[in-house]
Structure formats: structure tokens, C-alpha cells
Amino acid sequence: MANRAAVLGSPITHSLSPVLHRAAYAAMGLEGWSYGAFECAEDGLAGFLDGLDGTWAGLSLTMPLKRAALGLVDVVSDLAVAVGGANTIVLRDGARHGDNTDVSGIVTALAEAGLRAPASALVLGGGATAASALAALSRLGLQEATLAVRDPSRAGETAEVGERFGLKVHVDVLERVPQLATAELVVSTLPGGAADAFAAPVAASGAALFDVVYAPWPTALAAAVERVGGTVVGGFAMLLHQAVRQVALMTGRDDVPVEAMRAAGEAELRRRASA
CATH class of the missing domain: 3.40.50.720 (NAD(P)-binding Rossmann-like Domain)
Structure with a gap:
């Protein structure tokens, strides 16, 4: 069963994506699902993708991988092509599907603030x-x-x-x-x-x-x-809502728990700020 996911990029140490995705899995009752973080430069992306097996559901991509991913997937959404970058790869039916959730993340974050x-x-x-x-x-x-x-x-x-x-x-x-x-x-x-x-x-x-x-x-x-x-909208709102869309794409479910993810992310940011 495909139940592994991760975020790739460089640097990746302080990525908030694992906190957000894991909070979603817990709230959705997705036992056995895991989400990691891997340091990966642009020249290492092809090799990382080639090494994935059938247990993988998808990947989140941050800088500097979004443009490079376009040439390494089997199917790419029109949106990702038009934007010039894919921040999401969904592994389904033996194929790599590239997509972009940053745009919807920005739209939703702005709309949320009116x-x-x-x-x-x-x-x-x-x-x-x-x-x-x-x-x-x-x-x-x-x-x-x-x-x-x-x-x-x-x-x-x-x-x-x-x-x-x-x-x-x-x-x-x-x-x-x-x-x-x-x-x-x-x-x-x-x-x-x-x-x-x-x-x-x-x-x-x-x-x-x-x-x-x-x-x-x-x-x-x-x-x-x-x-x-x-009116001020911070980057966390964008990160949250693009992650919500990623969870939906990778799990195939629409009941993604936005507020559980928001609470987990805000708690982690407070923890880091006080450390």
C-alpha cells in the first residue's frame, strides 16, 4: 500500500511540511502513513525519484526542485506547466503526476483574509x-x-x-x-x-x-x-493551504482537516520561536 510521503529540497531542516502533513494523517485516522524530510539538491532529484518503490504516495518539493521536476514526471498539470514549476508529485498507477498547489494556496490564503x-x-x-x-x-x-x-x-x-x-x-x-x-x-x-x-x-x-x-x-x-x-497575510497561511491540497492529492480524500493542520503548525512555530 502506498502510504509514504516526504518533502524534498535544500535546505530542508526547518521545513514545516512534516508537521502539517503528519497532523492531517493523525486527524484523518490514516494509520501507517508517514511523512519525512530529505535534503535533496537539484542534481539529486532524478536519482531520488528512480529509487522510489510502490510504498510511496507522493512528494512535496521546495526550492530548488520545482522547475527541475517538470522534466522528471510522466504527467504534468496544465497549471504546473503554465507556472513553470511543480511543487507536488503524486505517485499513482505506476506514474509520476506533477502538479502545483502553491497557486491555490495563495488564492485561499488571500480569500481567507477577505x-x-x-x-x-x-x-x-x-x-x-x-x-x-x-x-x-x-x-x-x-x-x-x-x-x-x-x-x-x-x-x-x-x-x-x-x-x-x-x-x-x-x-x-x-x-x-x-x-x-x-x-x-x-x-x-x-x-x-x-x-x-x-x-x-x-x-x-x-x-x-x-x-x-x-x-x-x-x-x-x-x-x-x-x-x-x-490587512496582513503571512506565509504560514499559504503554506497551510497548499499543504491541504497536497494531502488531498496524495491520499485521494477531500476530508482534509484544515484546522487540525493549522493548530499543529502554529504550535510548532511558537515552539521554535521560544527555543
Whole structure:
């Protein structure tokens, strides 16, 4: 019986995925299911996949594996192709099925906070998460967005993702965030601390914020927006809801216990913060 799953990536030590998935298995009564974490660089993914046997149900993939996975699966969803990365591999009927749950995770996290249809958006950063954010914004009904990056010459691939989803993407530089932060929603896909310099202008703009960082939390950017009463969505909400979708895909069940997973994840974050 296929009842093994894991998260792969590098670095992987502090991944919260095992806590979330194991909490789901326990609440769903899935005895015998296990979920591990394996350090795996991009050049090791093919070998890891080749070594899996029939006891495996699926894998969660984090950086730097999402793009590499597209060429190593047998079937890939249209969404994963369009976004340019698969964060999920489901092992079913002898085949590897690649999918992307990051987009639905972002959409659900924003909707949960009441951000169902922002009128405009500014996305900070140009990596894989920014690509998923652009896809999510298109699902929320936006027709255009601004992408602020360090080097516009390297943002073409991410901008193309937005355009594949029908977005008109304006590429600008991070130095101009104080002038660009007039959007209704600011999405920061920058790593922890990298967006601190933009805390004051984003807070002053009155924009809602989605910051993909979840630890340490709050970031200086999130704290600044919270102080002025703005809506803030943290990266934990995205991580939670993309994991909910992964559990459903890997187990074939729709009764995924969101609140049990949320409670387990929040408890683990509190434990780590106090350690």
C-alpha cells in the first residue's frame, strides 16, 4: 500500500511540511502513513525519484526542485506547466503526476483574509513564488500587476508566467517601491529581512500585504502594516493551504482537516520561536 510521503529540497531542516502533513494523517485516522524530510539538491532529484518503490504516495518539493521536476514526471498539470514549476508529485498507477498547489494556496490564503478581488497589485521579487503569485492574482480577477525586482533583465521568465495567465505585467526595480506602493495589495516574495527597507512606504500607502515569510514572524514589513491597521497575510497561511491540497492529492480524500493542520503548525512555530 502506498502510504509514504516526504518533502524534498535544500535546505530542508526547518521545513514545516512534516508537521502539517503528519497532523492531517493523525486527524484523518490514516494509520501507517508517514511523512519525512530529505535534503535533496537539484542534481539529486532524478536519482531520488528512480529509487522510489510502490510504498510511496507522493512528494512535496521546495526550492530548488520545482522547475527541475517538470522534466522528471510522466504527467504534468496544465497549471504546473503554465507556472513553470511543480511543487507536488503524486505517485499513482505506476506514474509520476506533477502538479502545483502553491497557486491555490495563495488564492485561499488571500480569500481567507477577505482579499478576494484586489483592484491592483505590486509583487516584490521575481522567483518561483512570484510566478505563482502572479497566477493567483489572475485567478482573483486582476488584469495587470507590477513586478518589482532587483534586476529587470532577469525577470522575463516570471513576467511571461503572468502574461500566460492573461496579466499585463509591468516590470520595475525594487528601488522604486516607495513610488510604486500605491497598489491595493502588495505581495512580498522576498526572503526574510530583504523587504525591511520598504516597511515605511508600504505601511503609509494603506495597502494590504501578503508576505510569504512565516518565520521569524512578523517581519518588519508585516509589523509596520499591522501597526497602521492594514490587512496582513503571512506565509504560514499559504503554506497551510497548499499543504491541504497536497494531502488531498496524495491520499485521494477531500476530508482534509484544515484546522487540525493549522493548530499543529502554529504550535510548532511558537515552539521554535521560544527555543
